[in-house]
Every structure is written in structure tokens, then in C-alpha cells.
Amino acid sequence: MKIGLFIPCYIDAFYPEAGIATLELLEKLGQDVEYPLDQTCCGQPMGNSGCNSDAAAAEALFVRNFAKYDKIVMPSGSCTHHVRDNFDAIPQTDEVRHVRENTYELVEFLHDILKVDAFPWAEFNHTVGLHNSCGTLRALRTASMSELGEKPFSKPMDLLSKVRGIRFVTPKRPDECCGFGGTFSVTEEAVSAKMGVDKVRDHYQAGADYIVSADSSCMMHQQGCAERAGVPIRFIHIAQILNGAAQ
Amino acid sequence: MNPARDEILQALRNNRPTPENHPLPPVRTLGDLDASRERFIASLKILGGDVLEPVEGETLDQAIARRHPDAKVICSNVPEARGTLPVEKVKTPQDAATIDVTVVRAPFGIAEMGSIFLSESQLPINSFAHLGQHIVVLLSPDSITANMHTAYQERPEFRSANYGVLMSGPSATADIQGVLIRGAQGVRSLSVWFA
């Protein structure tokens, strides 16, 4: 199984350590991973704002980069959601379908495809609050959502609970959106920032030292809100913990 | 000829989704089918209603007087209670406005909701159920149906009454700062007397 690694633009530019952790983790798990150097973006920002035709170039490039892989893995729920559910600015050829059907968010890939049962190298002596992005929660369904009253399950929790030393807290409104929402974060900046600060306070008041998430975009926003409001909480991508972050 | 009617119906015909793709699902009876008095009472209490329990040997009139000691005008539409105002005096909808306590019989109740049903067959005038300050409802424990599915499928009253109200506890509102207030515009209290 040849894996193509997609690193979303904001991880590439602002959170390279999350990308590195994803790659190293997959390698530690014995996977054959390649990162096509000419990648840019999955097309989500354009698609989400309704400018779907403007997503075509990014989507076409994405397919050119990844069609040759058996599986495409990315440390981002929202990008996975875009590729899987909304990637239709370009004609749906066999190649495109192959890419869409074989794209995985990292947690799902580890949990459902590799079925990893241990991370012997991982230890994290902190209290963490898990933030499930809306993409992972309600589109990819990597965890149960409170709206449906379904039997609780959480793939990220399943993975994190295999890490030594880690402790969990649950905020009061675990499934509430943090307010990032892509372009929403700027077009509706006041509401977005309020949602963000409410979110980080909720985790902080629950006793979390860290917010951990499979989505760096949410955390980029939350971190900005936390720093401005002076909420002393740190942020880490789930890949970094699973890869044995030494923090 | 009604051009508005024709135009609306024509637009709906032109625009609707393919009917064959949307078959009507069969009627189903879901949920808890417990039709017990206990379930009815528990539900009634959730919605702010109450049971008027007789203390030994008490008549309905005495029980009402005990529950509503300040009531001056009590008007009964059931033979089990005499009240103070003969029901024949209530002729117009407005006549019910002076009543403190109205007494009626419900043909059935719904255990799931603690609801009682009233229609023009049980009321001298429809406003009787609403303009009085309090209402006492007689209900036979044998005429409790389990839930909303069984009620709508089994009770003929829904198909025969021109006016049929399911009352589930007294009138209520939470429109001012979310504070729940019982006795908003309609009756301030609803008590059920099993008989």
C-alpha cells in the first residue's frame, strides 16, 4: 500500500511540526509514505465560500498529485471532508473518484485501516481536552455527536487512550463549534472570535492544559483567541501526541 | 373560478418532486405502550398538572372546595359536582369569564403526555375550558390511552369534534427571561379527579 501524504496549506505554513509528526508516525507504523512536493490546497476555501469554479485548479492539481497512490492520508478533518463530500468542481473521472474514495483523515486511517492498537513510544503527561472539529464530528463521523443521542464512540479518544500518562477532561459543551468556519472567521470575525474564546475557556475551566485536535485550522483560530484573551492553554495536534511528543 | 387557487395548485403540480419517489410510509405505533394511570399521573405532573385525590369520604364538591378555598364561582358541567353556578347560566363565550373553577369530564387521557381531551361535547361552550381561573377534569382511569400514536388511531373524537383540545397541564409561558410561569393566559391550574 502506497500512501500519499497531503499536508494542508495552513499546516505547511504555520504548523509544520504537525505535518512532520504525521509523516514520522506513519513511518513508525511501517507505512510507505510519499509527500508529493507540488501540492498546494484541496480546494476547500473556494468551495466553502460558494466559489466552486475557483476550486477547479486546486482540485485538478490535487488529483494530479495523488491519483497514483492507493491511499491518501491527511492530518485534517475538514480537508478530508471537502475531498470526500464536496470535491466536484472538476469532472468526476475514474481518477477523481479513486482519489475521493481513498482519502482519509489521519485518525480514521489509524483507527479503521491500520487498526493500530498501541503507540509504545507515546507518552504525554498532561491533562487534555479533545476538540473534535465539526468536519470530523458531523461529516466524517469519527466520534458520536450529542445531537443524535447515539451510543458514545470516539476514534480519536480510542487512539489517545493508548498513550501513557495522558489524562482527559470534558468541557461543558464538547460538541459546540469553535467558530473557525474557514472564511467565516474573517467575514463574521466578531461571532467567530466569541465562539473561539468561549471554546477555549470551556476547556480551560474543565482543567485542560492542552487542547488536542485532529484539525490545526480550528486550533489556529482557538490559539489566536486564547492568546488575545489571556487564557493559558496550549494546543497540540493529535499526530504529535501519538508520535510521542516530548512536551 | 378562483384564479389564486388554480394558480397555486398549477404551480405546485409543475414544481413538485416526482411523487413516485416519495411513497407514503404506513402508519406506525412506536414507543412505550404503557397506558397505566401511574404513567399518566407522572406525565401530568411534569407538565404542571395535578391529581385531586379524595380524602376519605369526601365528595367532589368538598374536594374542590379544599383545593380552591377562595373560589366563589364554581361551575360544573358534570353530574358528580354541583358547583355554585348552574351551567345553564353560561350562554355566551364571555359568560365563562367570571368563573373561578370549571368542572368537566374528559372522554379520555393520554398516558405519555398526561393530556386530557375536551371538545364541544364536554363543554357548555368552548371558552368554558379557558376563561375560568382553574379547571377540574374528571377522567376514568379506564379511558387512558398509551401515547399519541394510539390516541390518534383509536379515539374517534378527533374525527368527530369540531373543536378538540388536548390540555396537558395548565396554561404556561416562559417568555420572560426563560422563567416558567404556570397560569399564563388560560387556566392557572388543572387538576384531574379520577372517577
Added chain:
Amino acid sequence: MSNKPVNHARAAEHFLEDAPHLQFHDERLWDMRQKRDAQMHILPEWQELREEASRIKEHTLSRLPEYLEQFEANAKKNGIHVHWARDGAEHNRIVGEILKAHNARNLIKSKSMVTEECDMRPYLAKQGVSVTETDLGERIQQLDDQLPSHIVVPAVHKLTSDVAKIFAKDYHTDPNIRDPHLLAEAQRQAARPVILHADAGMTGGNFVVAETGTFVVCTNEGNADLSATVPNLHIATIGIERLVPRMADLGVFIRLLSRSALGSPITQYTTHFRGPQKGGEMHVVLVDNGRSARLGMEDFWTSLKCIRCGACMNTCPVYRRSGGLSYGAVYSGPIGAIIDPTFNERKYSTLPYASTLNGSCTNVCPVKINIHEQLYKWRRVLVQHHEMPFVKREIMHMAGKLMGQPKLYRAAIKATEVSLGTMPRFVLYNWLNPWGKHRENPHPVKQTFNDWYRRNREKARPAAAPETKK
């Protein structure tokens, strides 16, 4: 009516400035959401009920003309006068004529979103009809001359002190009252004489049963029953999408409605009207006002399944933090954002963007409307119809182009320049300034992942494909 796009973001910013109101609003609606959850947990059949409700509604919409005709025939048989209104103006004219024929000058009414759609009160006022809302929340909004900010709890954005001030003006109560019980009592006392002397009563209709010619009204205050049983003239204004085929279908919907709305098992009053009361007269006005056109919109017709429970608003994190009035429309919140543009695409072009697309609304909706997917689709439609502001459109256009050209993209993002200052000026101005208003920017890094990979992995193995070589 002005066509200017509603500035939801600005109105929301304003709403956020008032901490006590904001906090109450958010917590109250969140509490309603939690009570809804509690009801859901009591019923193991919850998801089945939602599925049934959705299927019954979709079926009904696909056969709406037949069911409307069936309803009309049955209602007429029972002595109900049935009217049809293509739009708000026609509705208002019909209601005005009925009132005139009865020389009715005082109308009491219970809450009806359709009459808000039709902007009926000002029309009747001009005809010399005095209209009194009898729902407490709606009455507060009427006295304050505001639209309802929520379809179930119209004055949820107000605190007790606001209501005290409003009542003091109109009911001459003490403006310093802080006990909601006293204010509710003041409303009861003020409303009673109006109700007793009303010439006509008006209600909406939550459900309409085709097979029996019945319409159902759900309230907690009993004000619809007062409006319909005290005056001898009852007019009900009902949207044409409100139908269900069978009496038994009500079982599904009544079980879902109040649980979804307020988290109470049922509304205190669930009233079935099948014909006029003794000595009375009953009219039903069936209102289209854009609904038949909406039925033809492939991506949006299922919004007609809506039973107006407000659950999508209660759960919406954006609605809770911006308030219903910020939507500048009769319908606010998620459901408003997907139906308002059908009334006026330009004016409400901003509303589908007042969402993070988080999807909570879709999953609480008792009739399973895919609200957040419709929000997403509306954005596409609005862009196609040129309803997106020029600058935003241009930014997306540029970004889209850049994202298709890896070399240019890499040049733009070169590690040494990841500092945010290298972005084109107008991008900076339009995007990063708002970002930074209440938030810190992300921290610059020494090298991008791409650079790291080139240094640490590319050397170790041959390039994957020739075109990736420099």
C-alpha cells in the same frame, strides 16, 4: 422594502457588545437544546420518529395539490370557508375583507409566522382594525415594534428589565419590576378585557390534516384557544406546506414538535379545529407566498418540511451569539438562512454565510432537513447569481488561481517569508485585519513542512515524479 444586503456581521458585533443580554441569550437557548436532548434520550424511537416525520413530509410535498384539494373539500363539508392567497398582499386583502364583512374592528391573534411574512398588522391598522397579539412573547415584540427574534420564543433576546420597561409604557406597571411572574400577570390582566371584547380571533396552524379537514394549533399559553373560542369569528392563516395526509400522522409530529422546540413532551394546548363553533364562523386562508416556487428548487425544496420548532436556532452557536434580529428577516437562524433568500436573494445574500457549516442544525432537525448542506449550496447559487461582494469574490478568484500553480504558490509562501507581511495588500487588509481584531495571528515558523521535507526526506529518496524536480 430596501434590497440592501443585511449586514449580519455588523448587527452581530453589536449584539455581542452587551454582555448580560448575550450571556442570557446563549445560555437560555443552550438550556432549551439540552432539555431537547433529555427528551430524546427518554425515547429510544427518536431517530425512527425523525425518519417517519421526514418521509411523511416529503411524500406530502410531492402530492401537495391533491392533499390541498382533499383538505379543502373536507373543510368545506364541515362548514369552514377556505381561501387561497398567492402572496402576502392577497392574504391581507382577504383577511381585511372578512373582517369588514363582519364589521370587526378588534382582532386578537395568536402567534403566526405567516402573518409576519405577510406584514399583516400594518395593513390592518390602515383599515382601522386594531390587532392585539395574545402570545406573551409576541405581545412584547408587538409593543416594542420589533419582529420576533425567534420563531418559538419571540422575545428571547430580552431580559426581565426590558419587558418591565415596555409594560410600564403600555400597561402602566412599575418599570422596576424584576419578577417575571408579576409581568406575566400584568399581561394576563391587560389581555383579558381585550379578549372578551374582541370581534374576531386569528390563529396560525401547525398542522393540517387532509383526510379530515382538520387544522391543529399548538401553544403553551392557551392563547390560541382564547382567540378562537371567545370571539365568534375565527380566521386561521396557514402556509400551504403544513399538510399531513392522515390523522394518525399527527402522532409522529406532536411527539416531536415540543420536545424539539422546548424540551417539553408536548405543548400545554394541542387544539384540533375541524369546523366552526356553535353560532360561529371559521375561515382558513391558505397562503403560498413563494412556497410553490420553492417546491421547484431542486436543492432547497425540502426546507418546506420545516415544522417551525426552532431547534436549529437553539443549537446554532452563531444564532445564540448574534440574536435573531441580526438576521434582519422574518425567519432567523439556520432555517431563516435557507429560506429567506427565496424571498429576496440580494437582501438575504449574506445569511447563508452567517454559519460555520458545523451541521448541528441538521442533526437536531426533527424532520431531517439537511440545513447545513443547503447553506453550502446556497453559497454556490449566490456566487453564480453574482450576489457575493466583489472583493471577496476577487480574493477567492486569486486564491483559486494561485492554488492551481504550485511554483507560484511556493514562491508566495517561501519559508523565509512566511511572515504575514508578504501577502498582497488587499488580502492583508480584507482578511488579516479582521482576523486580528479579536485574535492573535498564527506565529511565523522557520521552515514550512515542504522545506522540511525537501531537506529531510527528498535527499534520502529519489523524487517521486519528474515534475516535482526543481
